[in-house]
Amino acid sequence: AQSVTQLDSQVPVFEEAPVELRCNYSSSVSVYLFWYVQYPNQGLQLLLKYLSGSTLVKGINGFEAEFNKSQTSFHLRKPSVHISDTAEYFCAVTLGLDFGGYNKLIFGAGTRLAVHP
């Protein structure tokens, strides 16, 4: 069975500092990996995804993530954060495509990023 572990429940950081949100997954087969952001009382917005190819994936809002198969990790990074990046971030995994498209997503517990002035 697949599982996703987000090692940090909360990450406080000062504005303009770099940040890394950690995500490790467990699966016996190849997976597709995602990072989503959730603002208070809202749904999820896709930041980026890894399907195949280059292990360094660039997403929206200046975020990027690197897929490391040997360490089964998919850590999210941003070189300089803004106050507006304060939100909940979720790492997710799916076995990938079935006949109809993406299969169901399994989410990590989430990491609360708090950016302080």
Add this chain to the structure above:
Amino acid sequence: GAVVSQHPSWVICKSGTSVKIECRSLDFQATTMFWYRQFPKQSLMLMATSNEGSKATYEQGVEKDKFLINHASLTLSTLTVTSAHPEDSSFYICSAREPTSGTPGGSYGELFFGEGSRLTVL
């Protein structure tokens, strides 16, 4: 990207009543939709997979008679919480899967999420 809309965004009801939440894909047809539940400060837990024209597939531990899912059209799935109780209070989020184009470089069934519906049962 594609738009998925949920209604209502907020609902408060009395214990014992039933509440219906709608999930609509506004600009694409979704043969598959997923329903998630999120408790405060926690992750999203998949409740069920909703397939148009067939019965929903529920995750282990989810009461199918409690959480009725209907996917009667390609753009609408509904979740009905029957005889709601305070412990059913939660944030419910749906996601809809856009159809695959079947061609290289085309759509590959991306998932899009609704804004969520917050249910409070008094």
